[in-house]
Structures are given as C-alpha cells and as structure tokens.
Amino acid sequence: MAPLHLLLLLFFFFFHLHLPSSLSLTEDGLRLLEAKRLLSDPAAPSPTGSLPTPPPATGPASPAPPQVLPNLASLFLSLNSFSCALPSSSLLPCSSLSHLDLSQNEFTGPLPSSLSSLPSLLYLDLSANNFSGPVPRPSLASLPSNTSPSSASSTSPTTPSPLPPPGLPLQPHPPPHPLARRLQPRRPPPSLPRLPLRPTQPRPLHQQPLRPHPASLAALASAVQIELYTNRLSGPIPAGFSNLSALRNFDAAMNSLSGPLPDDFFLAPSLQSVHLYENDLSGPVPPTLGLARCLADLRLFSNRLSGPLPADLGRNSPLSFVDLSENSISGEIPAGICDGGALEQLLLLDNQLSGPIPASLARCRTLTRVRLQNNGLSGELAANSLSGGIAPEISAAANLSQLLISDNRFSGPIPETVGDLPNLYEFSAANNHLDGPLPNSLANLSNLGQLDLHNNSLSGELLTGIQNWNKLTQLNLAANELTGAIPPELGKLPVPAQLQNLKLNQLNLSNNRLTGTLPPLYASGAYANSFLGNPGLCGGASGPCPGRRGGVSNRRDIIWILRAIFVAAAAIFVLGLVWFSVKYRSYKKSKIRIDKSKWMLTSFHKLGFSEYEIMDCLDEDNVIGSGASGKVYKAVLSNGEAVAVKKLWGAPARKEYNNDNDNDGFEAEVATLGKIRHKNIVKLWCCCTHKECKLLVYEYMPNGSLGDLLHSSKGGLLDWPTRYKIALDAAEGLSYLHHDCVPAIVHRDVKSNNILLDGEFGAKVADFGVAKAVGMGPKSMSVIAGSCGYIAPEYAYTLRVNEKSDIYSFGVVILELVTGRRPVDPEFGEKDLVKWVCSTLEEKGIDHVFDKKLDVATFKEEMRRVLSIGLLCASSLPINRPSMRRVVKMLLDVNPDNNSNNNNNNIFNNCKHERDGKLSPYYQEDASV
Structure with missing residues (x-):
C-alpha cells in the first residue's frame, strides 16, 4: 500500500496541486506528511469490503484530520497498474x-464510501478496474448535482441494475485533461448526463453552470454515441429516442434488458449503428425500423x-x-433489404421466417455473407451458384410438387429419396454437375409431369418400369453420358390430349451414348432431333439397323x-516422364559438381566433412521435410x-533491396546463431552460400519433430513424463535465446x-532460418512471422514480434502436449486451440x-499444472505472459518432488478475462516476472 500512497502524493504535487502562494514550504511539508499518515491509516477497508464510517468533515470537536491538500482540483491516475483496494480515508482531505x-x-x-464526502466533485471515472461488491447507491445519490459517475467496465457480483431512472441528478461535465481524454476508454457510465457536444473550448470545471437533471437517457439531446455494453443493466429501454437528434451509435449489448423496443427507437434522425444483441428483448420489431434513413x-x-420485419426495411x-x-x-424477408446498395452481411438464421428468398438478393453485388439456416423458407433456388450434393433428407418435404434447382453447381448423384416425394410434378436440375445413374425410385413418381x-454427367441406362409416368409431358435428358437401349415403356405412355398423335410434348435424349433400336413410335420424323448425337442408335432418322451379328462385331x-491406342x-507418356526425370537429375548433379568450387563454407564447429560431401547429398x-523457410535433406557423410x-x-x-545488404544481413544473422551453445538448441555446424543459394547444416535429430510425432x-x-520433459527442454532452450544471448534472439x-x-526424446529448439536478432536492422528480418494457430493476437495490429x-507460441505448444x-x-469451428481449451474448461470440465x-x-x-502454465503463456494481453525464465521455474515446480507453493490453484483463472481484454478480478499473479 505504501508505494501507492507515495505515487498518489507525487501526482498530487506535480500535476494538479494548486496551492496559494501565501503558504510557506514548511506548512506544505506538514500537510504532505499528514496526507501520507492518512493514506497509511490502518483503518483502511478490510478484505471483506466493510468500510468504517467517515468522521464529520468540519467542527471543532470532530475527530477528522485537518484539511490536507484542500485546493487539489483534479487527479488523473488512469492507465497504470495499481492493484490494491482504494482507501476510503485517502479522499477525505481533498x-x-x-x-x-x-x-x-x-x-x-468495494467502492469507497467517502465519495459522498467530496462536495466539489464534478467528474468521476472508475472504469476498467476490478471493483467488487454492491454499488453504494446512497453515496452516488449524495454526489453534487453536476457529478458524472462512470464505472461501466468494473465487475460487480451484484444483481443487474436497471437503466438510469429519471431521478438521478446528473449534469454535464467538460472533457477531462487532454491526456486523460485520449487514454480514457470509450464507455460512458450507466447513468449518463446530458452531454452537449460543442466544438468550442469548454470552460473550466468550476465555472460550469448547474442544470436540471434529465428525465432519462432520452434527454441526451446532444449525445453522439452511447455505449452501455457488457454491464448488468436490466429493465425496459426508455422511450423518447426520437429526441436524440445527434445520436449516431447506440450500444447496450450483452446486458439483461427486457421488454419491447420503443416505437420511436429508430426515429433518431442520425442513428447509424444499433447493437442490442445478447439481451432479453421481446415483442415485435417496430415498424419504424424501416424509416431509419441513416441506419x-x-x-x-x-x-x-x-x-x-418491416416491409420497407432497407429501402x-x-x-x-x-x-x-x-x-x-x-x-418473409423484405424484398428491398438490399435497395440501399451497401448490404454486405445478412444473418437471419434460427428464426421462423417463411416464404421465398427475395430475388433481389441475387442482384445485390455488395453481398459477401448470407446465413438463413433453421427457418421455414420455401420457393425456387434456380439460377444461382449453389454447390454440394442434393440432400437425401429432401424426402421429408412430402408435399413438395416442384423441385427446381437448374443452373447451379450441384454435384454428386441424385439421391434415391427423391422418389419418395409422391406429389412431385416437376423436377428440373439441368445445367449442374450431377453424376451417377438415374435412381430407380424415380419410376415410382406417378404424378411426374416434367x-x-x-x-449433367449422368451415366448408366435409362430407367425401366416407367409405365407409372402417365402424366409425363416433358422429358429432357440430353447432354449426359447415358448408355444402353431406350426402354420400350417410353413408347407406351398415354397420349396427352393436346398432342393428338404425339406421346410427349418434349422429348430430348440427344448427345448421350444410347445404343440399340428406336421404339417404333419414335421412328417418325417428329422426333428426328430428339436422338441426335447417339451414334449407336439405329432406326428411323438414324438410318436402318445393320445385321445384329455384324453390328456387334x-x-x-x-x-x-x-483400347490398344490408349x-x-x-x-509412351510414362516412358517419357521417366526419361525426363533421369536427365533432369543428371543435369542438376553435373551443375552442382561444376559449381562446387564456387561454394563458400563458414564453419562454427570443428568439422569432419567438407562442402563437397554436402553437395553430393542434395x-x-x-528430402525429409519441407517448411515455410526451406527444404530439409538428410545427408549421410563418408x-x-x-x-x-x-x-x-x-x-x-x-x-x-540491395543484394549486398541482404547478404550482409543474412551473414550477420547466421554468425549470431552459430555462436549459440546450449544443450536444448539444435547445433548449427556450418553455412554454405553460393549466389542466391544458402545452405544451413544442422545436427541430425533421428526422432523428427514433435508435431509430426x-x-x-x-x-x-x-507418455506424460516424456511430454513433460519435452516441454521443460524446449522452455530452457527458448529461455537461453531470450535471456542469455546478447543481443537477445527472438525465434x-x-x-x-x-x-x-x-x-x-530430448527436445531441442530448431529452425533459426526465421529468427531475428533483436536490435538488428529490418533487412535482416526474416519474412515469416509465425505459423497459423501460433501467432500472438497483437501481431494483427502491430505487425511486430518480440x-x-x-511465449504465446510456446503456450500453444504446451496446450498441444496436454x-x-x-x-x-476443423472440430474447433472458428476457434483456435487456446479458445477451445478455455471454452471446454468452462462448459465440460478439465477431464475433457x-x-x-x-x-x-x-x-x-501434473497435467493440470502444466495446462495452467500453457494458458498463462497464451494470455491475450502480452503484459500477462510470464518471461521464459519464469516459465522454466514454473515447470520445474510442477515436479511432484518439489513441494513449493503453486500460484495456479484455479486453472480457470487464466481463462477468465473480460471481453475487452481486462484481467479477471481473481487474477493476482505478477506475470511480467
């Protein structure tokens, strides 16, 4: 507690202390000493959260301390690492x-009760901390009428609190100090005052006039952005949002808000963004949603x-x-939802929508993502780019009469279950990639008309037993790979009344591989074009059939x-490939032999071989492996x-870049790596270079890589003892690179x-072809910054590694071992291994x-402790990750023979972070050691 008190005093004195010039240095010193005594008062809040009753502020007989720093007007301590309880008595003198x-x-x-004893307090920001316990409502209510509390990000185990009631007397406050305003999180407090956002220079805090308090959130006439997400707010959303003429963004997601959306909620004229997800809102979607012109x-x-949904949504x-x-x-889905011309993502899954998918979505060129599953949508799917197979579960649509999926990219066979649709009249799947034979169950469709x-790529023979197709008027199987003879049943179908002497309104079996004789019915000229492209057919327009024996022969x-030609x-093709491969290898070997004299060898150890032996083994x-940095060969020397x-x-x-500079950078890196001597680092024997070609010769590891095994x-x-030893060996190798190399080396x-x-099965860290010595120029930096699944989250926005x-990547390796x-x-979905472990721990337990x-x-x-270390190393915030030297010590403490205390008693602590990246209130370990 003493360091915090001292730091408080330093901030008091150097930043915001405004003392009258008439005071002497001696008096100032006495007051500072008195403040230090108060901050060290043993009557500070107890760990249970109980607070002593503050003494009266005035009066001759009062036990209160004398006034210390009475003119302190502003105190900014944001964006630090204070981790103690806030003493109540430390605020009384101010x-x-x-x-x-x-x-x-x-x-x-808990929140200090002395907040109510600050008569001049105008602005209070306690957000992004780990305060706990109930919110002292009497204290906040007793604040001056122009106070603006903010604690939106502090966690509290109390029950959800409702949105601000109309009785809380809050008034506007000017922006804080410029530095504090730049570092302050973008989360307004739950009880928002009316914030008039003006471009003019605000007056000093003590000159702001007092104003009547607003009736509710709806009184924030000048508010541009309201963010209340990730709190415990409950109750309905108040009405009156149409009065918020400047409001652009409203975010109250991840709360417990209930009740319907107000009818005027979307009538704020400048409203652009609304986030109310993960609440308990009910009732209909207001029709005014379609009138939000800026949404x-x-x-x-x-x-x-x-x-x-409103019919005019999106228009x-x-x-x-x-x-x-x-x-x-x-x-139904509103037909004009993309009329604005900017729709990129539309997610309506898990609802009760019905009707067809609007045709306007097919014309929405900006659309990149659509999810409509788990609804009751119906209608046509033709003329799209749908892919995959036809689901066998289609038989569940017993009343389906039209199945129109033409002009898509469906592939695979037609499922047999299509024949289980008794009411199917029209089945159109033209211009797809369907293959396989026609399912025999199609012959059971007595109502099939088209x-x-x-x-497509359908094969096999035409169906037999199709005499049940007595309603068939159109049959088009052209441009497939159908074989065999035309079944006689096709010529015995009843005559449609509108066709008089024709059996089918449309018949097209052209461009297949059909053979045999045409049925007599189709030998007439009316079907002259129905069988083109089938050279095996005879009779009618295809010409007379030759003798049976001669034709077959x-x-x-x-x-x-x-067959012989093929x-x-x-x-010939295979022989040509073999000849080319032999010639190419011979050419490569001869070229290497010619260039042997031009190779330059740089050794880092005493060698028992020469570069010529290395070249002969390439x-x-x-080849034993290939990675992002190069190809690895196994060379057996003489x-x-x-x-x-x-x-x-x-x-x-x-x-x-300049090639000379590149070579200098590469040689500098390799020279640094060649000096490494550690039992858990793969030994670099030498380096061979020639123009653009660079070879690194390492010691050979017979059991390969940990990932492959x-x-x-x-x-x-x-087994587990082997995995534990591997984790410890690798940690010691990385610790050597980080802490014992000068300059330090980042892998x-x-x-x-x-x-x-x-x-x-001893582990050694390898692949320094992608390492970078810290402090060297950017041209020596390798082009690879990690592998998928191992890259730290901060790399996405910093593009830098350290x-x-x-340490984050090593944490992922530990999770792999456990x-x-x-x-x-693919089993993780959109998660990686770290997120999967955290979610599984919370949902199913550690045994899973x-x-x-x-x-x-x-x-x-032991496995539980090692898992906890891995989760700590894989923390999303870099500051929470321990150093590799600390990781080695923690792994050594896992040994059951070592009875040292372990700070990772609760494995879930390393997974319990707020959504915005803050530490859990239960996390107390200093990860930066």
Whole structure:
C-alpha cells in the first residue's frame, strides 16, 4: 500500500496541486506528511469490503484530520497498474477535488464510501478496474448535482441494475485533461448526463453552470454515441429516442434488458449503428425500423423478438450489416433489404421466417455473407451458384410438387429419396454437375409431369418400369453420358390430349451414348432431333439397323482398337516422364559438381566433412521435410555421421533491396546463431552460400519433430513424463535465446514442428532460418512471422514480434502436449486451440481437455499444472505472459518432488478475462516476472 500512497502524493504535487502562494514550504511539508499518515491509516477497508464510517468533515470537536491538500482540483491516475483496494480515508482531505479519474487500473475491493464526502466533485471515472461488491447507491445519490459517475467496465457480483431512472441528478461535465481524454476508454457510465457536444473550448470545471437533471437517457439531446455494453443493466429501454437528434451509435449489448423496443427507437434522425444483441428483448420489431434513413449497422441477435420485419426495411437506409439471428421473427424477408446498395452481411438464421428468398438478393453485388439456416423458407433456388450434393433428407418435404434447382453447381448423384416425394410434378436440375445413374425410385413418381436433367454427367441406362409416368409431358435428358437401349415403356405412355398423335410434348435424349433400336413410335420424323448425337442408335432418322451379328462385331473391333491406342499412348507418356526425370537429375548433379568450387563454407564447429560431401547429398530422394523457410535433406557423410541440410528458399520478394545488404544481413544473422551453445538448441555446424543459394547444416535429430510425432499414429509413444520433459527442454532452450544471448534472439516461429527430438526424446529448439536478432536492422528480418494457430493476437495490429510473441507460441505448444490436439482443427469451428481449451474448461470440465492417450489418473495433478502454465503463456494481453525464465521455474515446480507453493490453484483463472481484454478480478499473479 505504501508505494501507492507515495505515487498518489507525487501526482498530487506535480500535476494538479494548486496551492496559494501565501503558504510557506514548511506548512506544505506538514500537510504532505499528514496526507501520507492518512493514506497509511490502518483503518483502511478490510478484505471483506466493510468500510468504517467517515468522521464529520468540519467542527471543532470532530475527530477528522485537518484539511490536507484542500485546493487539489483534479487527479488523473488512469492507465497504470495499481492493484490494491482504494482507501476510503485517502479522499477525505481533498475537499476541492472536482475531477477524479482512476480508470484503466487494477483496483480491487468495494467502492469507497467517502465519495459522498467530496462536495466539489464534478467528474468521476472508475472504469476498467476490478471493483467488487454492491454499488453504494446512497453515496452516488449524495454526489453534487453536476457529478458524472462512470464505472461501466468494473465487475460487480451484484444483481443487474436497471437503466438510469429519471431521478438521478446528473449534469454535464467538460472533457477531462487532454491526456486523460485520449487514454480514457470509450464507455460512458450507466447513468449518463446530458452531454452537449460543442466544438468550442469548454470552460473550466468550476465555472460550469448547474442544470436540471434529465428525465432519462432520452434527454441526451446532444449525445453522439452511447455505449452501455457488457454491464448488468436490466429493465425496459426508455422511450423518447426520437429526441436524440445527434445520436449516431447506440450500444447496450450483452446486458439483461427486457421488454419491447420503443416505437420511436429508430426515429433518431442520425442513428447509424444499433447493437442490442445478447439481451432479453421481446415483442415485435417496430415498424419504424424501416424509416431509419441513416441506419447501416443493425445487430439484434440472441433476443426474443417476434413478428414480421418491416416491409420497407432497407429501402430508406444504407444497411451494410444486419444480424437478427436467434430470435422468433416470422414472415418473409423484405424484398428491398438490399435497395440501399451497401448490404454486405445478412444473418437471419434460427428464426421462423417463411416464404421465398427475395430475388433481389441475387442482384445485390455488395453481398459477401448470407446465413438463413433453421427457418421455414420455401420457393425456387434456380439460377444461382449453389454447390454440394442434393440432400437425401429432401424426402421429408412430402408435399413438395416442384423441385427446381437448374443452373447451379450441384454435384454428386441424385439421391434415391427423391422418389419418395409422391406429389412431385416437376423436377428440373439441368445445367449442374450431377453424376451417377438415374435412381430407380424415380419410376415410382406417378404424378411426374416434367423431368429436365439435361447438361449433367449422368451415366448408366435409362430407367425401366416407367409405365407409372402417365402424366409425363416433358422429358429432357440430353447432354449426359447415358448408355444402353431406350426402354420400350417410353413408347407406351398415354397420349396427352393436346398432342393428338404425339406421346410427349418434349422429348430430348440427344448427345448421350444410347445404343440399340428406336421404339417404333419414335421412328417418325417428329422426333428426328430428339436422338441426335447417339451414334449407336439405329432406326428411323438414324438410318436402318445393320445385321445384329455384324453390328456387334464391328463395335467390339472398334473398342479393342481404341483400347490398344490408349494403352500405347499411356506407355509412351510414362516412358517419357521417366526419361525426363533421369536427365533432369543428371543435369542438376553435373551443375552442382561444376559449381562446387564456387561454394563458400563458414564453419562454427570443428568439422569432419567438407562442402563437397554436402553437395553430393542434395538429392530429392534424401528430402525429409519441407517448411515455410526451406527444404530439409538428410545427408549421410563418408564417416557414417548424419546431418540435416536446410536449403533456404530463394528471395525474389526481397529484390527491391540491395543484394549486398541482404547478404550482409543474412551473414550477420547466421554468425549470431552459430555462436549459440546450449544443450536444448539444435547445433548449427556450418553455412554454405553460393549466389542466391544458402545452405544451413544442422545436427541430425533421428526422432523428427514433435508435431509430426504427436499428431500421428505414433503419438502413443509420448507418455506424460516424456511430454513433460519435452516441454521443460524446449522452455530452457527458448529461455537461453531470450535471456542469455546478447543481443537477445527472438525465434519468431515457435511451433511443435520446430521442436526436434533426439534418439532419447530430448527436445531441442530448431529452425533459426526465421529468427531475428533483436536490435538488428529490418533487412535482416526474416519474412515469416509465425505459423497459423501460433501467432500472438497483437501481431494483427502491430505487425511486430518480440519475446512475448514467442511465449504465446510456446503456450500453444504446451496446450498441444496436454490435449494432443493440433493448434487449428476443423472440430474447433472458428476457434483456435487456446479458445477451445478455455471454452471446454468452462462448459465440460478439465477431464475433457486432457489427451485420452495419456494416463490421466496417475498424472492428473501434473497435467493440470502444466495446462495452467500453457494458458498463462497464451494470455491475450502480452503484459500477462510470464518471461521464459519464469516459465522454466514454473515447470520445474510442477515436479511432484518439489513441494513449493503453486500460484495456479484455479486453472480457470487464466481463462477468465473480460471481453475487452481486462484481467479477471481473481487474477493476482505478477506475470511480467
């Protein structure tokens, strides 16, 4: 507590202390000493949250301390790392304090009751802390009428509080100090005053006039942005939003708001963004939603809204993002939802929508994402770009009469279940990629009137037993690969009344592989064009049929001739490939031999081989791996020793730089790496360079990489003691790079595939082709900054890596060892391994995280501790990640023979973070050690 008191005094004295000039230094010193005594008062709040009753502020007989720093007007301590309880008595002496900002810290404990004893307080910001306990409502109510409290980001275990009632006397406040305004989080407090946003210079705090308090949020006539998300607000949303003429963004998501949306909610003339998702809102969507002329972002998902959407939704507003998922919205999708010409994402899944998908969506060129599943939509799907197969579950639509899916990209066979649609009259799937035979169940469709499957890849023979198609008027199977004879049943179908002497209104079987004789009915000229492109057919317009034996014999001869030609061509092609491969390898070897004298070798250890032996082993048969930085060969030397040779990829993307500088940077990196001597670092024997080609010769690791072994069928070889030893070895190697190398070395691509295993499964960190010495120029930086699933979150916006980036990647490796899962897996959906572990811990428990191949019953406690270390290393905030030296110590403490205390008693603590990245109030460990 003493460091905090001292820092408070320093801020008091250097930033916002306004003392009269008439006071002497001696008197100032006495007052500062008195303030220090008060801040060190043992009557500070207890850990249970109880607060002593503050003594009266005035009176001769009062036990209160004398006035200390009475002229202190403003105090800014935001964006620090204070982590203690806020002492109530420390605020009592500051009777003139008007502006108090303690946001963006780690204060804990209850809110001090002495806030009500600050008669001049105008602005209060306690957001982004870890305060707990109930909100002292009497204290806030007793604040001056021009006070603006803000604690939107502090966590509290109390029950949800409603939106601001009309009785809370709040008034406008000017912006804080420029530095504090720039660092202050963009979250207004729950009880907002009327904020007149003017471009003029605000007056000093003590000159602001007092105004009547607003009746509700609707009185914020000049508010531009209201953010109340991630609190515990409850109750209905107040009416009167149409009066907010300047409001653009309203965000009250992730609360417990209930009741219907007010009818005038969307009538704010400047409203652009509304976020009310993950609440308990109910009732219909207001019709005024279609009148919001500036609305672009609408997110109301995960509520209980019902009723239809306004028919004019999107016609009067430039909607770009609409998410109304997980509600009970019914009716049809508004036809003009994309009329604004800016719609990019439309998410309406998990509702009760019905009717067709609007045709206007097909013309919406800005649309990039549409999700409509789990609704009751119907209508046509033709003339789109839908892909995949026809689902067998289509048989559940027993009343389906028209199945029109032409002009799409459907593939695969037609499911047999299509024949289970008794009312199907029209089946059109032309111009797709369907293949396989026609399902026999189609013959059961007695109500089938139109069948159009032309321009697909259907094969097999035409259906037999189709005498039930007595309503068939159109049959188009052209441009497929159908074979066999035309079934006689096709010529016995009843005559439609409108066709008189014709059996079918439309018949097209052209461009297939049909054979045999045409039925007599189709030998007339009326069907002359129905069988074109079938050279095996005869009779009618196709010409007379030859003798049966001669025709069969000729066809067999042709087939054998074609087969012989195909086999000969294939043999010539294969022989040509073999010849070319042999010649190419011979050419490469000869070129290497010619250039041997031009290779430059830089050794870092005493070598028992020369560069010539290395060149002779650079053969494709010796390739043992290929990664983002290059290809790896296994070279067995004349003395029987094996080494690993990494041939780095060329660098065409870096030709914009000077080649000499590139070579200097590469040589500087390699020279640094060649000096590394550690038992857990793969030894770099030497480096060979020639023009653009660069070779790094490492010691050979017989058991390959950890990633290949862990995620293969041989993963069972790695029992828990072996995995624990691998984690400790790799941690010691990285700790050496970070703390014992001068300058420190950042690996930049820590992953399980870059941790190699020797013959006894000892782990060594490898692949320094992508490392960068800290402090070197940017031209020596490698082009790779990590692998998918291992990249730290902050890299997305900083594009820089440091030791904390390596620590995050190592945390992912630890999670791989404990769970046996890859860092990115289709089973995780949109999550990575870190998020999957956290969600599984919260939803199912720790037993569902461990690798099933391990003896969990014996080593559960060790595995739990190592898992906690991995989650700590993979924290989303870099400041929370321990150093590698600290990680090594924590892993050593996991050893059951070591009885040292462990701070990771609750494994869930490392997963409990606020959505905006703040630490959990339960997290107390200093991760920066």
